[in-house]
Amino acid sequence: NAGVTQTPKFQVLKTGQSMTLQCAQDMNHNSMYWYRQDPGMGLRLIYYSASEGTTDKGEVPNGYNVSRLNKREFSLRLESAAPSQTSVYFCASRWLSPYNEQFFGPGTRLTVL
Amino acid sequence: DQQVKQNSPSLSVQEGRISILNCDYTNSMFDYFLWYKKYPAEGPTFLISISSIKDKNEDGRFTVFLNKSAKHLSLHIVPSQPGDSAVYFCAAPRSSGGGADGLTFGKGTHLIIQP
Numbered sequence: 001n002a003g004v005t006q007t008p009k010f011q012v013l014k015t016g017q018s019m020t021l022q023c024a025q026d027m028n029h030n031s032m033y034w035y036r037q038d039p040g041m042g043l044r045l046i047y048y049s050a051s052e053g054t055t056d057k058g059e060v061p062n063g064y065n066v067s068r069l070n071k072r073e074f075s076l077r078l079e080s081a082a083p084s085q086t087s088v089y090f091c092a093s094r095w096l097s098p099y100n101e102q103f104f105g106p107g108t109r110l111t112v113l
Numbered sequence: 114d115q116q117v118k119q120n121s122p123s124l125s126v127q128e129g130r131i132s133i134l135n136c137d138y139t140n141s142m143f144d145y146f147l148w149y150k151k152y153p154a155e156g157p158t159f160l161i162s163i164s165s166i167k168d169k170n171e172d173g174r175f176t177v178f179l180n181k182s183a184k185h186l187s188l189h190i191v192p193s194q195p196g197d198s199a200v201y202f203c204a205a206p207r208s209s210g211g212g213a214d215g216l217t218f219g220k221g222t223h224l225i226i227q228p
Contacts, residue, residue: 004156033215040122042202042218043157050213058207058215090156098211099145099164104156 001026004105006091012111013081021076021108023091029103030096032074033058034066036087037107043090049074051096081112116140117205119219127227132190134222136203139184143205147216148177148188151200160201161188190224198226 007022025032030051035043035058045058049068063085065077074093078085088109092102118137126132136146144165149157163170163177163186170177176189190197203219206212 031213035215040220042117042119042204042220043216045207045215045217048215056214059217092156094212096213098213099162100212101147101159101162102212102216104149104158106156107154 006105010109024073025093029093033092034076035090083112086112117219119222121222123223125225126193129192132193134188136186142209144209147204149202193226
């Protein structure tokens with residue numbers, strides 16, 4: 001099992017450009033999440049999908065959109081990138097039943113110039 | 114307003130000794146807590162968790178203690194090994210009821226194990 005995979009690993013954008021970060025999991029998990037991590041900060045939740053067909057905002061959703069394409073895939077889109085979105089982005093997944101841990105992907109390092 | 118706080122950005126411990134990482138929280142509704150370990154350029158990996166109905170959970174060299182009255186938890190690593198050098202995050206579900214709506218994280222503590 002590959003677990004949680006993310007593409008791309010690195011990306012450099014110019015201000016105003018758009019891009020989509022891809023995430024897929026092969027653990028048959030119901031719930032999927034997008035976090036960002038900035039220097040000196042913990043991870044902050046951007047959006048989540050508790051189950052296939054649902055998406056909800058997290059702590060820092062502004063400037064982002066998400067799509068739960070199917071049970072395996074959950075993408076994060078930046079429509080018009082800004083320097084403040086320079087960060088490392090992590091996708092995670094877990095089973096829906098309570099008190100389960102989340103499994104994280106390796107991250108995408110995004111720089112917006 | 115951060116609900117999970119790790120007030121020590123870094124901690125240096127000699128190999129073989131005990132490492133103690135601390136975490137404080139403000140929301141008394143939190144019903145379980147998790148510790149994650151993160152190496153550079155990798156995603157966080159789950160280490161150990163504890164339910165609010167317990168005051169201790171142990172897994173090999175790792176033990177987490179929960180003091181609900183003080184809203185404090187700590188992670189003990191005994192004995193510390195070089196591979197334990199990493200950033201450790203304390204986390205809790207954003208709302209009670211199992212965590213489907215994601216986790217809230219502390220800022221992390223960078224543990225350095227010295228030979």
